[in-house]
Amino acid sequence: MKINLKILGLSYVSAKDKCDMLEEKVLVSNMMLRRRLTRGAKIAIFLASKVGYKNEKIVFGTAYGEVQATVNIAESIYNQTALSPTAFQNSVHNTPVSYLSIVSNNIAEITTVSDLNDTSYSVLKTAAIKSLKGENILLLNIDAFGFKGLDRLNKCGLSQLEAGVGFLVQMTTQSANIFIENLHYKDTAPSLWQMLEVYEKAMQQKNPILEVEI
């Protein structure tokens, strides 16, 4: 089954260590809320702000989840020290989009998928089916995994430790002009490749329409 998605808005961030242009002080003026935002949450809020997001349903994908929070917890457990409640509440995979919903007061449906290198496909397929009801959907795929000790884990030599792609989409019967060819981007996590490919191709189109194969 094929579903065509019109891309109404698109955004992308990427950084070697940390994205430093996420405008968090502007986008989240409430400091008491902003201080708890994870890297993933800040990236989600930024990407959403660039695609014309207006509290649509959200489909979010992340291959590695909240790595820093997970590491903090693992080390507390190993060292037998008291766990930070903030770390635990920030450790679930849907943390970034939960914060986005709180910041934007969005009460719509939010789903998170996580399939390592297949994450882009999981996001696109899930969103494509949910788009059949006719509503616009916000798609996000984010991975932010800088943490102390990463160098011992980073055997594949990835240089972009934070990256995210965002689309605002709508189901369409118009013909597709973007088809996924599984291009590789050696500096970015493979979980983002297909959505990054779609981003780059969509930037070349006046009316980008993606074909999603279910």
Place this chain on the structure above:
Amino acid sequence: MQNRHIYINSASACCSAGCTSEEIFRAILNGISGVQKHKGYLVNGEESAIGKMTYASSFDTLLLDNVQKVLMQSELKTFENTLLLVGTSVGGMTWAEKQFIKDEGSYENIVLEKQSMQSISLTLQQHFTFKDAITFSTACTSSSNAIVFAKEILEAGAYSEVLVVGADSISYTTVNGFNALGVLSKACATPFDLDRTGMNVAEGIGVLLLSTHPSDIELLGVGCSSDAYNITHPEPEGNGAKDAMSNALKNAGLKARDIDYINAHGTGTIANDSSEAQAILALFPHRPYVSSTKSITGHTLGACGAIETIISMHVLRQQIVPSNHNLKIKEIASLNTTQTNIKTEVNRVLSNAFAFGGNNVSIVLQRVVDEN
């Protein structure tokens, strides 16, 4: 698309209360909880009251066995045309923690395929062939969101069969994490009780085969919402829960009064039970029966949506509303929480799951009565 009816054709579950869904339901009716005190999970050395499966088989073996059972009970010979949807909030974290401790705090042997949320799906795909697979991970609504998507993709006609697997194992992270938030009960949880003190972390597996082929249980409606309130606490008046339940009713084409029984999320925490009760009272003035089964199964986190849907199937098949075990004094007298099992006509059940970050899912099941 809306004309397709979706049915549950085959199901299997296991948790600390029972090795099969029949055993689990019997334990619920007999008030025999799977929650026990165990040492060795809390870093402060104290005991914790958790729902740990103590069967001879490992978690992975139980996972494979339950999927195999669902296949054998179904009319399918293989899953090669079936979509696998996994719902998990722990994934492979239990394995990763043990490895990390074994390696004395080194990440060197943490293999992502074994640590990640996708690990459940990958384990299953080593033994079964599926057409495709997607993993949902939204904390305590993980397998509920998988069920929502199963309905959507079946209605779209993209697949004829979908296998939903909810699976979460007990990890140091979840036991210590909920303890850090101050919401763990030191004994078996007492949902909706005035003196309740919190929840019990538990593990479990729930497997459901859904399709458009008629059976006696129809997945009639699903509804989702977000609280947009707080990263851990539910919105106190239960507005998010109300939205999810009323969206499920709308999706099912039902009115509130059509629901006979609500299998509540009812974790036993002060916050959840209070906001859920308010939402139910506001939306269901006809006061359907309400009970939480988590005092028997514990809170199986990401697996609870799948497991409690299967428990709700038993309610419909056996025509018996289970007691809300351990309930002594109702916090809210007007909430129709059951304190005994009630043999009564039950045609439609609504099952709730609410998660961190205010992620809410409600599911409506209907008993299909053969008019012939």
Place this chain on the structure above:
Amino acid sequence: MITAKSLKVKLIEGLALEDLDVKDIDDNAPLFNEGLGLDSVDAIELIVILDNAYGLKFKNMDETKDVFVSIQTLVDYINKYAK
């Protein structure tokens, strides 16, 4: 003996109170709900901070009620009971 200033520095760091300076926190203003606006998760984090920094332990949240009021009540408690 600790000072209000040193405690404020610890809280700004431990509770990630970005944008705040020591001079922005009033010694006698309420810490929770009004005033600084800390919440229940901060209360738990504060228990962890006081344990790690000063060896102080609280059995439950009730024990914190009269202590977790303002910077001054915290300073007084720490100076009385810290190891």
